Amino acid sequence: MCKGAYALGVLKMYEEELAVLEELLGQRRWRRGRRGKWHERRALVLTTHMKTHEALSKAYEGVIAALLDDDTHIGTLFL
Numbered sequence: 688m689c690k691g692a693y694a695l696g697v698l699k700m701y702e703e704e705l706a707v708l709e710e711l712l713g714q715r716r717w718r719r720g721r722r723g724k725w726h727e728r729r730a731l732v733l734t735t736h737m738k739t740h741e742a743l744s745k746a747y748e749g750v751i752a753a754l755l756d757d758d759t760h761i762g763t764l765f766l
Contacts, residue, residue, distance in 0.1 A: 688707055688710065688711055689711065689718060689721060689725075691707060692704050692707040692708055692711065692725075692728075695707060696728070696732070701732050701736040701737070704728075704732060705729065705732050705733070705737075708725050708728060708729045708732070709729070711725050712725050712726065712729065715758070719758040720758070722753075722756060722758045722759050723753065723756075723758075723759040726749060726750070726752070726753035726756070726759060727753070729746075729749055730746045730749050730750055730753075733745055733746035733749065734746050
């Protein structure tokens with residue numbers, strides 16, 4: 688699915704890519720080391736390609752979720 692999300696981004700099918708990224712982030716068993724990249728790509732797609740107020744607030748909430756995610760190890764840098 689990770690490679691499929693990348694391919695959807697190349698094909699500029701951003702809504703479908705966003706759906707796949709949300710499914711990937713919804714599971715916590717597989718590919719846990721890539722969760723930080725998925726959070727980052729999700730925020731990028733929401734802020735650059737969706738550009739609605741709802742999408743921007745969703746991106747903001749996603750950044751906070753990424754900071755609180757134990758698998759990203761980003762939040763430990765700021766403590």
